[in-house]
Amino acid sequence: MSPQTDFMSHRNDALRAARLRAGWRTMDAAAAALQAHGQQLLDDPHYTVSGRTWRRWEGRADDRRWPSEETAIVLHDALGRWPEDLGFPAPAGWIRPEAHQEDDVKRRAFVSVTAAALVPGPTAGQHVDPALIDYFQSQLEGHYRADMLLGPHDLIGTVSAQYQLIDKLIRSAKGETRRGLLRVGAAYAALVGWLYQDAGDLGAAAFWRGITQEIAARSRDPHLVGYSLVNLAQVRTDLGDGHGVIDLCEAALDDNRIFPKVQIMALQQQAHGASLTGDRTTVDRLIDTADGLLIRVDDDLPWGNACKRTPGYLEVQRATCYGRLGLGREADGLWRQVLAAVPSTARRDRGVYLARHAAAAAVSREPDHAVEIAREAATIAVETRSARMARELRALERAMRPWQDAPVGRDLAEVLAPVTEGS
Incomplete structure (x- = not known):
């Protein structure tokens, strides 16, 4: 390899692209x-x-020294990116200067998040009518539909406030009424956790997933306990902890009393864990096993019904796992099938699927097709303010780096600008 070829193979393409854009x-x-x-x-x-x-x-990366903090600030102000986004390997302990300014805001936000779940007691006793269980359960389906249409930010306050009311009633309720409210409370806590996860706040999401597990355990409902473990595994998936995902899903599946619906949830989430560890064979085995259970889903529980409500639910999981494994062509074919069946009402989910499809197209070396798909995904990301969707679009940016200096790369930067500027 010539010195020039060696330099080209190790050059910092991210910084070079930012320089040329400037x-x-x-x-x-x-x-x-x-x-x-x-x-x-x-x-x-x-x-x-x-x-x-x-x-x-x-x-070369081994000659690339991390800049001083003042230079990091200057680079960010001039190019709109911090050094770790410009090809510099971040040293241990590096915290973006902006994070220091945001610490107090985040702390106050987290206190607000936890307030709904940690209301101090005891509270004044009151009569709790058993009909309230059905009332709160009937509200859940509406919240799930609103989540698909609106995204997380407009629902977090409403759902967490309802959880706070349920928690208050649980403290006064007795017998089966109390048990029923515990079950519905676990479902509400799980939904709040999901909303925070979709909004990109994994700390708050993990807190509410923990509340879900606590309330599920108090309800003595094995199905909810299994569901709560899968909820925790979802956070581990977003953290990239494949072995943690697998551990939690195996724990859920250890209880052979759980409904097929909960088994399906645990199996598909375990497949995500397997994809994070690079195990395609296990991904396919787990999703195929889950597929065989779909016909047995017949419970009337109001929570965890994505496998019945979402068209091509398991193929969505398979396509996502394939994308994570770098199987671009296989994922591309699956996303085409899935997106053809997604209803217009599932706008936020459609945006996530489009972003993943675009990344698969890029991995398949079809950059023009990737940008075409990304246009609709970026529009939905701006509308819904979904951090999950923005994260998928950042993954697309990484997949498109081989073309970042080409016209198609500049087209993608223009398409994603409204998303990256707001994230």
Whole structure:
């Protein structure tokens, strides 16, 4: 391999693309422009960036030193990206400066989140009519439909407030009424956890998944206990912890009393765990096993009905797992089938599927097709403010990096700008 070829194979394409988008045609021009920008931003006439430094940044990874915090701020202000998004390997302990400013806001938001679940007692006793169980159960289906149409942000306050009321009633209820309210309370807590997960707040999501497990255990309902474990596994999937996903799903499946619906949920989530560990054979085996159970789903429980409500539910999971495994062509074919059956009412889900389909097209080396698919996904992402969808579109950006300097790459940047600017 020639020195020039070696440099090309190790160059920092992310920083180079950002430089060219800024109109800095050469590395020396980029260094001069960044230096001028930094001197003005920091009000420091001695701030310098040399052409040699910039060439090292765009060169081999082992020669690429992490910039100082002030240079990280200047890069972000000039290019709109932090160093880790510009090809620099982040050192241990690095926290974006903006995160320091957001800590207090996040802490206050988390306190607000937990308030609904941790109302101190005891509360004044009251008569609790058993009919309230049916009332809260009937509300659930409406919340599920609204979630598909609106996304998470507009529902979190409503659903968590209802959970707070249920928790208050549980403290006064007795016997089977109390047991019934515990069951419906677990379903509400699970929904709040999902809404926070979709909104991108995994800390709040994990908290509410824990509340779900607590209430499920108190209800003594094995189906809800299994459901709560799958809920926890969903958070582990978003954290990229494949073995954690598998552990939780196996724990749920250890109880042979659980309904087929809960078994299906655990099997498909375990398939996601297997995909995170690179095991395609197990992915297919688990999803095929779940598919064989679909005909046996006949319970009337108001929660966990995605396998009945979502067209092509298990093929959605398979396609997602294939995309995670880098099986672009296989995933592309499945997404075409799935999207043909998605109803217009499932707008948020459609946006997520489109983003994953676009990434599969990119992996299949069909960049023009990927951008075409991404247009609709980006529109839905802006409308619903779904962090899950934005995360899928960032994965598409990574899959499209081989074309980032080509016209199709610039088209994608334009398509995704409304999403990335708001995320």
